[in-house]
Each structure stands twice: as structure tokens, then as C-alpha cells.
Amino acid sequence: MSKLTIKEIAKIAGVSPSAVSIVLNNRKGVSEETRKRVLEIVEKLQYFPNPHSRRLIFDKTNNIAILFKKNTSPMEHFFYAELNNVILNQCEALGYNLMFSSVDFDNENNEVILPNIIKYRDVDGVIFYGDMDLQIINKFKTLEIPFIVVDSHQISSDILSVSADYYEASRMATKYLISIGHVSIAFIGTNLLPFFGNQTFSGFKKVIEENRISIPINWIQLDAIDEKSSYSCMKNILSYDTLPTALVCSADIYAIGAMRCLKDNGIKIPDDISIIGIDDILLSQYVDPPLTTIKIDKVQMGKIAIDLLVEKIENNDVTNHIINTNDLIIRDSTKPR
Incomplete structure (x- = not known):
């Protein structure tokens, strides 16, 4: 089908080409009845000279x-x-x-x-x-x-x-570790994303307190923002005299950095330390071992x-x-x- 012209639309609508032009440019000068008739024809025949005309006619860009x-x-x-x-x-x-x-x-x-x-x-x-x-x-x-x-x-x-x-996701991750026998549980989160960091740490803290579990201050690391910084957080946890048996990470990418640190230090996952994350990003199922996590349904x-x-x-x-x-x-x- 050849491209329609303003003249052809005017002929179909029974109005002058100038009237069609007025409608296409969203200007005053035609009756509402004429404007409605022209717009119906334009829509029906899908006449859109260019995206800018579509925006003018329908006040919409899609x-x-x-x-x-x-x-x-x-x-x-x-x-x-x-x-x-x-x-x-x-x-x-x-x-x-x-x-x-x-x-x-x-x-x-x-x-x-x-x-x-x-x-x-x-x-x-x-x-x-x-x-x-x-x-x-x-x-x-x-x-x-x-x-x-x-x-x-x-x-x-x-x-x-x-x-x-995320508060509930962190609660669920912590409760799961406790349900499978862990009471020595560390945490890696972030203060650099304050609202997210507060939600995830609060969920972890709530479950720990409910179960009357005592945690060394060094096991709580809140300086993560990416895989590299979470590696450093895990290194800080390992510097303490006693090691945790499990770790909650407020994001999968933090868990992946922590896992790399553990492997570099000869610590086995999950035999020595179990790890759980939050998000279920695609990468979490392909790391070694595949990461247990709380799924955020994207x-x-x-x-x-x-x-x-x-x-x-x-x-x-x-x-x-x-x-x-x-x-x-x-x-x-x-x-x-």
C-alpha cells in the first residue's frame, strides 16, 4: 500500500487539506466534529507521517x-x-x-x-x-x-x-540457617545503600535476638558494596580467633565475593562454612558450589x-x-x- 498523503485523507474525510493539516498539528480552527472525523480516519488507516506527528495527534509517544x-x-x-x-x-x-x-x-x-x-x-x-x-x-x-x-x-x-x-528475606535466610543447626552465624551487608542495608541487617538481627544467639562484633561486616569489598569483609571475619559455621549475605554478589575469599583461604563450602544470599541472580546457580538464596521474583x-x-x-x-x-x-x- 502506497503512503497516504494529506490530500487523500482530506478527500476521504470530505474536508480541505488545510483542515487536515490543522488537525495533524493540533491547532485550533476546525470544529470538534471535523477533528474527530479526521483523527478516526488517521487512526484507522494508520497514517503517521513521523513520530512527531503521532505525538501531536494523540499526545502519546508509546x-x-x-x-x-x-x-x-x-x-x-x-x-x-x-x-x-x-x-x-x-x-x-x-x-x-x-x-x-x-x-x-x-x-x-x-x-x-x-x-x-x-x-x-x-x-x-x-x-x-x-x-x-x-x-x-x-x-x-x-x-x-x-x-x-x-x-x-x-x-x-x-x-x-x-x-x-528485604527485611523478611533476611529474616528467612537467617531462620533457615538456624533450622539446620547453625548458631555461629556471621553477616555481610552494607551501610553504603542505607535503606537496603538497614532492612537486611534488621531482619538478621531480629532473628538472632529472638533465638538468644550471641555474635562477636567482628562477625558483622557492613562495608560491602560489590564482590571485591565483600571479599575484604570475609577476610575480616576470618581474622577473628573463632570462625562462624554459617554466613548470611544481604545480596548474592556479596556471597560470591565471600565464597572466593573462603576458597583462597582453604576453607570448604559448605563443610566448614555454609553461605546463603538474597536475590537469586542468574550467576548464583553457576558458582561453585551453587548458592542457596532467597529469591526476589524479578x-x-x-x-x-x-x-x-x-x-x-x-x-x-x-x-x-x-x-x-x-x-x-x-x-x-x-x-x-
Whole structure:
């Protein structure tokens, strides 16, 4: 089928080419009846001269953007890479294009650095990952672009989000180790992601206290942010006179760094020390031994995120969602004491 022209659309609609042009450029000068008739023909015949015309006609781009904060940690890259695939498939199923860009906050100039796709309003909605700077969130509120925060640890009733209960995930990981006979349990987490770090350590601490277990202060390491730093955390734990029989890591990537440290020091997993993580990133099933972990359902998280965002784009009422985190994946990195 040859490409339609404005003249042909005008002929079908029974109006002048100038009237069609007025409608396509979203200007005043035609009756609502004429505007409606032209738009119906345009939609039916799928006449879109270019993406900009589609935006003008329907006030919609059919684009959704994932905005990363620059310099995100490796832990986030592993976790969000799997989320990206889920969100991409869900967007395609709903007729949306998925775009990727970055956003940042310039502390020196007190300014939010926006990508061009946001400056030019080339998206219908935005997805943020993790805990974004409040300045960035507030900027997007003023732009009135629908957005959702995925895997946020800082939940607020006025910010649409879908998140996991990391407090409960950490509780479940610790309770599992105790259930298989471990009472000498160390912990590797982070203070560098404060909301996430607080949730995971609080869950661990709660179970330890409930079971009246005493832990040397050196067994609690909160300086992890990636595999390399968690290696150092494990090294600090090994420097203590007595070794734990088990280890809870607040993220799988921390567990993987700790496992490397143990192997380098001739300590067997799980014979000497059992290890459990949180997330169930793809890599966790391929390390040696495969990692026992608490699964964060990224498929459910991604699907819910897109569904909520599209509802918000269409001006429907939406509420925050917290997914369940009670799926224990038992692999070979843990064994009964």
C-alpha cells in the first residue's frame, strides 16, 4: 500500500487539506466534529507521517524509559539486567518501546541532569531503579511525567513503587540457617545503600535476638558494596580467633565475593562454612558450589511495574505494591550442622 498523503485523507474525510493539516498539528480552527472525523480516519488507516506527528495527534509517544543513576553499583547491574529483560518483553506485549538513559544530580550546582528524551518529552512514562536522590524524584514531580520506582527500599505513599520485602528475606535466610543447626552465624551487608542495608541487617538481627544467639562484633561486616569489598569483609571475619559455621549475605554478589575469599583461604563450602544470599541472580546457580538464596521474583516485579506505570499513564488510580519474598532456593552452599 502506497503512503497516504494529506490530500487523500482530506478527500476521504470530505474536508480541505488545510483542515487536515490543522488537525495533524493540533491547532485550533476546525470544529470538534471535523477533528474527530479526521483523527478516526488517521487512526484507522494508520497514517503517521513521523513520530512527531503521532505525538501531536494523540499526545502519546508509546515510549517508556528506564533511567539509571550514573555510577550504580555492580550489585545493581546484575539484579537489574534480569529486570530489563522482563520489562522489555512486557513493554512489547503492551505496544510500548523501551528506552534506556541515565539521570544524575550535580551536587556542586544543585541541578538535576536530565537526558534529552526527558527534556524533549519523548516518553510517556519513566522507570527508576533503586533509591533515587530525592532531588531527582522531586524534579520529575514538577515535570508531571508518570514514573514508578522499582526495587525501592525507601517506600513513600506519594511515590508509586513496586518493591521487595528485604527485611523478611533476611529474616528467612537467617531462620533457615538456624533450622539446620547453625548458631555461629556471621553477616555481610552494607551501610553504603542505607535503606537496603538497614532492612537486611534488621531482619538478621531480629532473628538472632529472638533465638538468644550471641555474635562477636567482628562477625558483622557492613562495608560491602560489590564482590571485591565483600571479599575484604570475609577476610575480616576470618581474622577473628573463632570462625562462624554459617554466613548470611544481604545480596548474592556479596556471597560470591565471600565464597572466593573462603576458597583462597582453604576453607570448604559448605563443610566448614555454609553461605546463603538474597536475590537469586542468574550467576548464583553457576558458582561453585551453587548458592542457596532467597529469591526476589524479578519477573513478577517487572510485570507489576509496567502494569502500574501504564495504568498511571492512562490516568487511572494506582497503589504501591510489595512482592512476596518467601521463596527459599536451597542449593549446595549450605548443609546441616
